[in-house]
Amino acid sequence: MSLFITFEGGEGSGKSTQSRILYEKLAGLTLPAILTHEPGGTSLGSQLKNWLKWIDDKDIPPLTELLLFNASRSQLITEVIRPNLKSHKVVISDRYADSTIAYQGYGRGLDLATVKAVNDIATQRLKPDLTVLLDIPVNDGFTRKKGDKHDRFEQETLAFHQRVRKGFLKLAQQEPSRWLVIDATQSKDKIAQIIWQRVNQCLTIGR
Ligand code: TMP
Numbered sequence: 001m002s003l004f005i006t007f008e009g010g011e012g013s014g015k016s017t018q019s020r021i022l023y024e025k026l027a028g029l030t031l032p033a034i035l036t037h038e039p040g041g042t043s044l045g046s047q048l049k050n051w052l053k054w055i056d057d058k059d060i061p062p063l064t065e066l067l068l069f070n071a072s073r074s075q076l077i078t079e080v081i082r083p084n085l086k087s088h089k090v091v092i093s094d095r096y097a098d099s100t101i102a103y104q105g106y107g108r109g110l111d112l113a114t115v116k117a118v119n120d121i122a123t124q125r126l127k128p129d130l131t132v133l134l135d136i137p138v139n140d141g142f143t144r145k146k147g148d149k150h151d152r153f154e155q156e157t158l159a160f161h162q163r164v165r166k167g168f169l170k171l172a173q174q175e176p177s178r179w180l181v182i183d184a185t186q187s188k189d190k191i192a193q194i195i196w197q198r199v200n201q202c203l204t205i206g207r
Helices: 015-028 041-053 063-088 098-107 113-121 138-144 160-175 189-206
Strands: 002-009 033-037 091-095 128-136 180-185
Touching: 002 098, 002 189, 015 063, 015 091, 015 128, 015 189, 033 063, 033 098, 041 063, 063 091, 098 113, 098 160, 098 189, 113 180, 128 160, 128 189, 138 160, 160 180, 180 189
Parallel strands: 002 091, 002 128, 033 091, 128 180
Antiparallel strands: none
16 A cells, blocks of 8 residues: 655754654565655755755745755656555655745745645645654754754744744644644654554554
8 A cells, every 4th residue: 555654844853763763664564665855865856955955055046945846856756756656655755845835935935825836836736645743842953953064944043943833833733634743852762653653543544
């Protein structure tokens, strides 16, 4: 059975850790699964990711950013997501289109209808069956992030990241059946257990 699961959240929310834990759990049960991430996940996407995160030019207009994230997404969907869903795998993506609504829409202030329209073109309206939101207060997330090299998004203001967090929570509120919102200040094991409970449900009784 194919299943499309995405992980969303702000900086330092633990998405990458939890998506990997879920992937390893499925692999351990010999359930066919793949783990991918956005931006990136393809050769073109990796280059776009590099630009989007590390380019020195601070004056990338939000609309350009919106298009670049969606270019990376379109490639990932064609090369990785659709073919794997077609061969009945569980596809796990660390970020997907909801990140664009939260970051470019709520964070950068682009018109939400425009963001959704561009997302719809890139995704061809392919929606996740389940989206896990790891919700964490902005300051707690940043405290968790190690290292002193900060990308273009990590360098953004606290207010920007607070808008992003609010955006994610709003999206979850609008579509409660798709979203699983988890308090990401809980322990790694507890969070993994909550996620597994829900995924197991999806796998056994369908979506
Ligand atoms: P990450 O690899 O640490 O998740 O970094 C990706 C960064 O890009 C993160 O700060 C969120 C941001 N982002 C957007 O602004 N829009 C998007 O559509 C996606 C997928 C990510």
